[in-house]
Amino acid sequence: xxxxxxxxxxxxxxxxxxxxxxxxxxxxxxxxxxxxxxxxxxxxxxxxxxxxxxxxxxxxxxxxxxxxxxxxxxxxxxxxxxxxxxxxxxxxxxxxxxxxxxxxxxxxxxxxxxxxxxxxxxxxxxxxxxxxxxxxxxxxxxxxxxxxx
Ligand code: DQA
Numbered sequence: 001x002x003x004x005x006x007x008x009x010x011x012x013x014x015x016x017x018x019x020x021x022x023x024x025x026x027x028x029x030x031x032x033x034x035x036x037x038x039x040x041x042x043x044x045x046x047x048x049x050x051x052x053x054x055x056x057x058x059x060x061x062x063x064x065x066x067x068x069x070x071x072x073x074x075x076x077x078x079x080x081x082x083x084x085x086x087x088x089x090x091x092x093x094x095x096x097x098x099x100x101x102x103x104x105x106x107x108x109x110x111x112x113x114x115x116x117x118x119x120x121x122x123x124x125x126x127x128x129x130x131x132x133x134x135x136x137x138x139x140x141x142x143x144x145x146x147x148x149x
Contacts, residue, residue: 004071011078097123099137
């Protein structure tokens with residue numbers, strides 16, 4: 001039997017992690033975060049698929065497509081977090097638990113970052129833990145899929 005699939009979705013500019021505002025986002029690259037997740041997923045017996053895009057339509061399509069294929073989603077919606085209602089609607093429509101991740105503590109930053117349109121439809125939210133937040137979200141998804149959360 002194949003392992004449940006968790007989709008790891010990253011929004012705009014997260015492909016530049018490592019060099020983008022390292023004082024806020026650290027120096028870990030997206031490839032390194034993906035490697036951390038791959039290792040943990042192997043221990044948790046989960047399959048992963050990674051998707052990053054700067055384009056809202058592409059992210060919406062990836063989330064919508066999850067309905068038939070994925071058991072859970074871990075997403076850092078980046079700047080779309082704060083205003084992309086179409087992304088929020090796609091999350092609701094996807095009908096699988098979605099864990100929202102932010103590397104930085106969005107509540108300790110500019111006022112416009114303190115509001116997420118995604119959080120009300122997320123199964124959980126992790127912020128301010130840096131790359132470890134992605135792993136925490138994956139672990140929460142695994143617990144949920146096993147019926148322990
Ligand atoms: C972010 C926070 C967002 O406000 C910002 O636009 C990002 C990254 C984070 O991971 O802390 O691109 O989602």
